Amino acid sequence: MTNSTLAALIVLAGMAVFAWLVRTGRMGRFAPKASAISVETATSLGDRRQLVIVGVEGRRYLIGLTQTQVALLTELDPTPPVPEVPQV
Numbered sequence: 001m002t003n004s005t006l007a008a009l010i011v012l013a014g015m016a017v018f019a020w021l022v023r024t025g026r027m028g029r030f031a032p033k034a035s036a037i038s039v040e041t042a043t044s045l046g047d048r049r050q051l052v053i054v055g056v057e058g059r060r061y062l063i064g065l066t067q068t069q070v071a072l073l074t075e076l077d078p079t080p081p082v083p084e085v086p087q088v
Contacts, residue, residue: 036057038055039054039055040053040054040055040060041053048066049064049065050064050065051073052064052065053076058078059075059078060075060076060077060078061073061074061075062075
């Protein structure tokens with residue numbers, strides 16, 4: 001086997017391993033986990049309707065979803081309020 005044939009086989013084997021890692025989802029552990037958009041909570045209202053709190057780059061929004069429409073209802077405070085615990 002010549003050096004160029006060996007080099008081509010090594011490159012092809014590397015490409016096959018890379019394709020296998022991508023296909024099985026194992027490359028995800030090398031990707032950054034942070035996302036600019038996050039769903040904090042979603043509440044079903046029945047009949048394919050939902051209220052969703054979404055965080056986008058430090059801002060929070062209340063969004064209404066139906067089967068055919070997405071509506072911005074309001075912008076919320078940046079941090080959720082902490083419920084008070086009554087003193088006993």
